[in-house]
Amino acid sequence: MGNAVLLHHYLLTGAGLFALGMIGFLSRRNLILMFLAVEIMLQGVSLTLIGWGRYRGDVDGQVFVLFIIAVAAAEAAVALALVLTVFRSGRTLDVAWLAHMREDTVPPQPLPAGELEAAPASPQWPRLPAVGQRPEIPADMTEYRPQL
Amino acid sequence: MVATAAVLLGAMGLWWLLPWDPVRRRRFGWLPVVAAIGLLAAQLKPLGTWLDGALASIFSLMALISAVAAVTTRKPLYCALWxxxxxxxxxxxxLYSGAQFLAVATVVVYVGAILVTFLFLLMLDRPDGGEPYDRTSWSPLVSSLIGLALVGVLSACLARTAGRGQVWPVAATEMHPLTATEMPAPVAVGMQAPVATGEPSQAETGRHPVAEAPAADHMAETPTAVTHTADLGRSLYIEYFAAVQIVALLLLAALLGATVIIGRPLQPLQEIPSPPGLTSEPRGISPENIAQQGRS
Known part of the structure; x- marks a missing residue:
């Protein structure tokens, strides 16, 4: 039954994509990377629906995937507008920073211990001095090399 | 047993690949990840001829490995590209499953529209991964264990169902698998004939019996004729017509919403006291923050 084998293949790949997107959504801290992880999860769901549609032999799975694409486009438009607004106001995309957004009348919530570990800073490597400095040309050199 | 080993290997590799300690060789995490994918793929039965299996495996490997890279890379720009x-x-x-229109629509919408918008937004921040929050993760070990446990449970269910020799019941009873002999609806075949042959001259030369016979043979042995674009369109605009209208309204609402959200005058956030222990300060809000960034 070649179709069952193909369905098995598609379901396994879809499950892998869904789980990878979930791992990314759970563990990453960049807001845009979290949205990309959600899109990867949507890809996994689309593959599952396509596999079932192929197995059943009708086009219902394809119609569902088309709706998923439309909803993903709408979601990306609204979500990226929100992300852009957040970025313009805070200059950061860190969800750990966004988690402590509050209104004016609400006192800042105390953090539970150990919720936020300190982010490791960028490693500071020794740096070479910058090259490409503009050369200082003596004035008498321009007499016999006028192209300078 | 194999599934458990694959889950443990994959979780270990993903935990090592996720960014949580910058001074570390992260690329060694690829070995357990690839081994886990191989172990999971070893449960699959071979798919038809070797060319069929090779095509499907190549596409699956491409999707899975680039998803691993997209999730675990430190640089947001590379994440978008992966x-x-x-x-x-x-x-x-x-496309391999016979849905031509959806394959093209996926590429056009995702890569052409959504990904370009993501890239545009990524250019606002530092796309090279220099931010502190790109160099750390929320509990990478627990999240990768949870994700791979999901894969393990699902693949174990699939292996049990397939190993019992019992095909999923929906195909056995009412639905038909996609074969050429069981293809119903002569209306559909008649409507697809000019599309599938691709030449309107076939219709003109249809009176000639010699020219008609190869066209009919070609139609009869096309196995993906049921999932053809014409059938998708017919199903979309007859059965799901109300849903299509609702999706159109949804897209319009999303467009208006995005315009309203972006077009408002911006009120800058003021005086958000950053909690202690959170080192990734927001940049450029107050002079204190700027001075602190300059010092560190």
Whole structure:
């Protein structure tokens, strides 16, 4: 039954994509990377629906995937507008920073211990001095090399 | 047993690949990840001829490996590009299953529209991964264990169902698998004939019996004629017509919403006291923050 084998293949790949997107959504801290992880999860769901549609032999799975694409486009438009607004106001995309957004009348919530570990800073490597400095040309050199 | 080993290997590799300690060779995490994918793929039965299996495996590997890279890379720019590779692999699998229109629509919408918008937004921040929050993760070990446990449970269910020799019941009873002999609806075949042959001259030369016979044979042995674009369109605009209208309204609402959200005058956030222990300060809000960034 070649179709069952193909369905098995598609379901396994879809499950892998869904789980990878979930791992990314759970563990990453960049807001845009979290949205990309959600899109990867949507890809996994689309593959599952396509596999079932192929197995059943009708086009219902394809119609569902088309709706998923439309909803993903709408979601990306609204979500990226929100992300852009957040970025313009805070200059950061860190969800750990966004988690402590509050209104004016609400006192800042105390953090539970150990919720936020300190982010490791960028490693500071020794740096070479910058090259490409503009050369200082003596004035008498321009007499016999006028192209300078 | 194999599934458990694959889950443990994959979780270990993903935990090592995720960014949580910058001074570390992260690329060694690829070995357990690839081993886990291989172990999971070893449970699959061979798919038809070797060319069929090779095509499907290549597309699946492309999608999965680039998804791993997109999730675990430190640089947001590369994350977006690897996500594009994931979409291409998925589109290949969709095309392999006979859904031509959806494959093209996936590439156009995801890579052409969504990914470009993501790239545009990524250019606002530092796309090279220099931010502190790109160099750390929320509990990478627990999240990768949870994700791979999901894969393990699902693959174990699939292996049990397939190993019992019992095919999923929906195909055995009422639905028909996609074969050429069981293809119903002569109306559909008649409507697809000019599309499938691709030449309107076939219709003109249809009176000639010699020219008609190869066209009929070609139609009879096309196995993906049921999932053809014409059938998708017919189903979309007859059965799901109300849903299509609702999706159109949804897209319009999303467009208006995005315009309203972006077009408002911006009120800058003021005086958000950053909690202690959170080192990734927001940049450029107050002079204290700027001075602190300059010092560190």
């Amino acid at each position: 996500f594009g590779m994931t979409v291409l692999g998925t589109a290949g699998l969709i």
